[in-house]
Amino acid sequence: MYSPEQENICTTSTKVPVKYGELIVLGYNGSLPNGDRGRRKSRFALCKRPKANGVKPSVVHVACSPQAAKAISNKDQHSISYTLSRVQTVVVEYTHDINIDMFQVGRSTESPIDFVVTDTVAGSQSNADAQTVQSTISRFACRIICQRTPPYSARIYAAGFDSSKNIFLGVSGRSEEKRQEGMTQKLTRSSFFVFITQEKAAKWKTADGQMDGLTTNGVLVMHPRHGFSQDSRPGVWREISVCGNVFTLRETRSAQQPGKLVEAESQELEDGSLIDLCGATLLWRTAEGLSRTPTLKHLEALRQEINAARPQCPVGFNTLAFPSMRRKDTPDEKQPWAYLRCGHVHGYHNWGNHREEREGRERCQRECPMCRAKGPYVPLWLGCEAGFYVDAAPPTHAFHPCGHVCSEKTAAFWSQIPLPHGTHTFHAACPFCAQQLSGEQGFVRLIFQGPLD
Structure with missing residues (x-):
């Protein structure tokens, strides 16, 4: 006790x-x-x-x-x-x-x-x-x-x-x-x-x-x-x-x-x-x-490695960066956002949203300017709880529709796990926020654009 x-x-x-x-x-x-x-x-x-x-x-x-x-x-x-x-x-x-x-x-x-x-x-x-x-x-x-x-x-x-x-x-x-x-x-x-x-x-x-x-x-x-x-x-x-x-x-x-x-x-x-x-x-x-689980120090090194590659928004051409792992609530101006239907990573912008508003759809349903795919448009957050990772690979995939980012194997594992919900139903959920997964797989591969210079 x-x-x-x-x-x-x-x-x-x-x-x-x-x-x-x-x-x-x-x-x-x-x-x-x-x-x-x-x-x-x-x-x-x-x-x-x-x-x-x-x-x-x-x-x-x-x-x-x-x-x-x-x-x-x-x-x-x-x-x-x-x-x-x-x-x-x-x-x-x-x-x-x-x-x-x-x-x-x-x-x-x-x-x-x-x-x-x-x-x-x-x-x-x-x-x-x-x-x-x-x-x-x-x-x-x-x-x-x-x-x-x-x-x-x-x-x-x-x-x-x-x-x-x-x-x-x-x-x-x-x-x-x-x-x-x-x-x-x-x-x-x-x-x-x-x-x-x-x-x-x-x-x-x-x-x-x-x-x-x-x-x-x-x-x-x-x-x-x-x-x-x-x-x-x-x-x-x-x-x-x-x-x-x-x-x-x-x-x-x-x-x-x-x-x-x-x-x-x-x-x-x-x-x-x-x-x-x-x-x-x-x-x-x-x-x-x-x-055998990746440490927070290892996850932080992966975050810095992604940011060091200077991914850019293909619309605003501004450099993107995942925030410190201590910041997990409010997006900042360099926060990566992604269209979860296709996985294209952007910075936040309002481009292409007017059609969705006219049709009375939810604001999060947006059309990707790169491939015209329509789906959730959300900020990306690194998965900080190392105990949920099944490997130590780089964070390359995001859960759908919450936007938590982790390794491919980790995303694939949790997308297959039926978690109890209510008194008699089960569904897969993101381990980092418990939101029910949606989409074809429950996660998407992220597509980053490198710097143009």
């Missing part, structure tokens, strides 16, 4: 700690719109803790027993409560495991959450944009368990332990409201039975007598085929249960009927695994994978 002393353990310790990997939120080009602060940031490093905080299943109780009531109210006892019916509830106690570290992810800002994640709004410029939408991310969405010894494998489980070290599947609206108001008092045996009658989360007893279940909106995982590399291909989206079992997707995110158990697959995360929390999607990069 999170504590202020642990926040910067990966950077401030005199002895370099073991890094298990990093979680990177899709839709943010290197940092949150208002800046990274504390546990609320665009990427989070999971490092070996000074002391193990992991837990593992232990004793199982029936909820009507005194032992079960004690497990629920004990501040030092982790437990998961499964309600099977109005008269049958099972509580599974968890005990300390010195071999693993536990990291929790969710929307809550309470201390058990190590990485606070809010809903991603495509193309949003501030956190306020996301706050206007009712969140579908669970306050205690998931937990990741990392082995403290090589090969430092990481496994994901749905749901996280709250401030009372409990997990209640499908907490009722009234109970959730109480929790949000900061009412952290322990549930008594009688009040526990008040809200379990409204349980909606899917849960069941397995063939071997163990308990398992799913969270309301589910935790989905996809492992890309051939790893996270130039040869990567989309994998199959699966749902992860509270106990870490793998299932096919439900009919909709919150359907009562779970999918089919996929016994041949594991919840172990791989380099490039995608985790969807129904409102935000995270990319898992292993420490080894990150060692």
Whole structure:
């Protein structure tokens, strides 16, 4: 669980700690719109803790027993409560495991959450944009368990332990409201039975007598085929249960009927695994994978190399230049713009826009003066989040219609990835801003004009 002393353990310790990997939120080009602060940031490093905080299943109780009531109210006892019916509830106690570290992810800002994640709004410029939408991310969405010894494998489980070290599947609206108001008092045996009658989360007893279940909106995982590399291909989206079992997707995110158990697959995360929390999607990069990823210094060198070639606008003949990677919001006078239907790069100009205005079309739909192709005309922005790149090649392609620029292989990879959207649909999106891709491929090769002198 999170504590202020642990926040910067990966950077401030005199002895370099073991890094298990990093979680990177899709839709943010290197940092949150208002800046990274504390546990609320665009990427989070999971490092070996000074002391193990992991837990593992232990004793199982029936909820009507005194032992079960004690497990629920004990501040030092982790437990998961499964309600099977109005008269049958099972509580599974968890005990300390010195071999693993536990990291929790969710929307809550309470201390058990190590990485606070809010809903991603495509193309949003501030956190306020996301706050206007009712969140579908669970306050205690998931937990990741990392082995403290090589090969430092990481496994994901749905749901996280709250401030009372409990997990209640499908907490009722009234109970959730109480929790949000900061009412952290322990549930008594009688009040526990008040809200379990409204349980909606899917849960069941397995063939071997163990308990398992799913969270309301589910935790989905996809492992890309051939790893996270130039040869990567989309994998199959699966749902992860509270106990870490793998299932096919439900009919909709919150359907009562779970999918089919996929016994041949594991919840172990791989380099490039995608985790969807129904409102935000995270990319898992292993420490080894990150060692092969281009650095910000490398991306900056590529930016300077492009600018050193002095690309020019074929209309105004002015020299173009990608702005500093720290500037990612407001275009400047040298900003490259592109017609995304054809890929011709220009400086900003109003030439050829009058016909579009007369026909009542949107201003962004423009006619390229070089080839007469009509399509979006947008400023180009370099992709600054190095963790999204599958190679270190020069940025030569732009996503359609947002204009984020990256390498060809990176653009091709993300254009093939079906990301969850809503309760039952999927579409490809730009990893740097989360906008849904459009056009024939979802990206275009950029055509720069060199200097005439």
